[in-house]
Amino acid sequence: MQSDLADYCVDFALSKGASYAEARLEERDSNGFLLKNGLLESAGFDSRAGIGVRFILRNCLGFATVNRLSKEAVRETLSSSLKVTSAASRLTDCTRLASSKAVKAKDVVSCSESPSSVSAEQKTELLSHIDSAVLSSGAKITSRYLSLSDEVVRKYYVNSEGSKIESVYPAIDFFYSFTLDANSRSGHRYWHYGDVGGYECFKHWQLDKVVEREARGLERNLSEAKSVSGRKFDVIAGPEVVGIMVHESVGHPYEADRILGREAAQAGESFVNPSMIGKRIGSAAASVVDDPLAKGFGRYCFDDEGVRAKRKNLVTKGVITEFLHNRETAASLSTASNGASRASDYDKEAIVRMSNTFLLPGGYSEEELFSEVKNGIFIKNFQEWNIDDKRLNQKYVGSEAYFVKNGEIASPAFQPTIEIDTPSLWKAVAACSNKVELHAGECGKGEPMQGIRVSMGGPHCLFKQLRLA
Known part of the structure; x- marks a missing residue:
């Protein structure tokens, strides 16, 4: 990570008169897959990076972002933002931040199956397996939608009070939705699973069993349920x-x-x-x-x-x-x-x-x-x-x-x-x-x-x- 560039953002803002400055550098790699009624509708990946800079100038809070990671781009973007913030300071209330202790730390979440270690083919197979489990419930499923995404976020935070924090967070995110008919009623079930970590989380959820059980439970509810009658x-x-x-x-x-x-x-x-x-x-x-x-x-x-x-x-x-x-x-x-x-x-x-x-x-x-x-x-x-x-x-x-x-x-x-x-x-x-x-x-x-x-x-x-x- 270009942590020195984030440090430069803080130093530059202070050199232009800011009383406080912080920079948050982020790098994010993600993948996403969508299965609709058994067919792979979309698959893609994204990789992006940038810096968000917040500062106080003349008691006014300013915020600027840059995704061209060079000192030249930082100077250009921050100079413009500082100018606007200075002008706005005549019209806004005084911004105050509660005091906070300076922190220097690393926060890295480890995982046994990182998102990058699982191929795109394996990820789509996971979705297909869960989709088959929905159908195996025997319920009259009229539509089904499954999505799977993962990401790894790397951050470096620095402020003018002495804090410097590095972090790495992988995360897995699964969402399912299905609609079924029974007894002239229609019902919809959706839910979200997610955790910080790698694909070991996915195995722990046992989603094939979950969706089959949920489909059967909803079908029984639609078929047999009686009203509670306002009591x-x-x-x-x-x-x-x-x-x-x-x-x-x-x-x-x-x-x-x-x-x-x-x-x-x-x-x-x-x-x-x-x-x-x-x-x-x-x-x-x-x-x-x-x-x-x-x-x-x-x-x-x-x-x-x-x-x-x-x-x-x-x-x-x-x-x-x-x-x-x-x-x-x-x-x-x-x-x-x-x-x-x-x-x-x-x-x-x-x-x-x-x-x-x-x-x-x-x-x-x-x-x-x-x-x-x-x-x-x-x-x-x-x-x-x-x-x-x-x-x-x-x-x-x-x-x-x-x-x-x-x-x-x-x-x-x-x-x-x-x-x-x-x-x-x-x-x-x-x-x-x-x-x-x-x-x-x-x-x-x-x-x-x-x-x-x-x-x-x-x-x-x-x-x-x-x-x-």
Whole structure:
């Protein structure tokens, strides 16, 4: 990597009057394959590199990117950006960054089967094998879509405060979607698998068994499921459902830039405000964390501002305890950054993002949790969801779901739907099982849009007396 060029970016910005500067050099190699109804529809690779430079000049924040990796190109690009930022400084508020310790570190993720060691032919064979497994379910599949991608991202981060961080992160990403018909009903199942590492992750997932089981479960649900008829039930939500609840109703509204109104024009606002730290939002059984150090798709050890990653305790026993911060939002709220600043690529500015966000486990085994339910519903996974732009009112529609009778899973339930506000949802948590599952996703945020790797999940969770549509 041309780390000396990133160093030069920082030095050049400082020489032109910047009070702070940082540079993030990234090299990214990726491959992607798409199988549609058994046919290879696309296959390709990408290799790119560039530097993103952020600086403060006359108390105004500036950002510039360059993909021509030469000192001449850096001088040309930064000179122009510095000039624009200087002019804009008369019209903008003073930019402050919370203090952060200088870090010098290397963060290299090892893998036993690197993306480059697996041929394109082997990767397409993996997809074909999974596609065959969908068909072997015997369900009436009307369409199927499988995608596989991998990448290796090499970064070098440097700032004017003394930080220098090198990292190498390989990642694997698989997505499947299929539609099937049964009993004059149509159903759709999709899900995402991903992890930081190599193709050893892919083998661990056993996706051929997963998709066959999912197809059979959805077919049975469409064929046999009965309506829940708008009654109140005790509800056990599976980790996939808990994950989307946590991500949408806790993760996003606890992003400090959103709380401060900086996303209002694009993605909306938050029902949370800074004065709510220490306020109760859920039951004592509900604790939610965002942990980039956990093994998941959103794993990292240093964020894109050079801040060391740490677990963020967003909700502790039902009480709001922490927000997600970068250095700028932390300064605005008189606290320290907790390492939640991420960018999807070198040419995007780092903003406040989630990583691995999940509900903490409780003390029940899954069997004990189900034994608490005499007449209820188990929602294993979901087919759709939505939430308002303040992250307050939301809806989750079950896909594979079942009635629970006297602690036992019984007959299928047809698309049980939870419509509820965020405090009522988390105050209804009665108990959690003792095993957490994390599920991969791609979280979209920002303008321009930045899709970034995350995980979401939790244990099986018992909610008391939710009204289902």
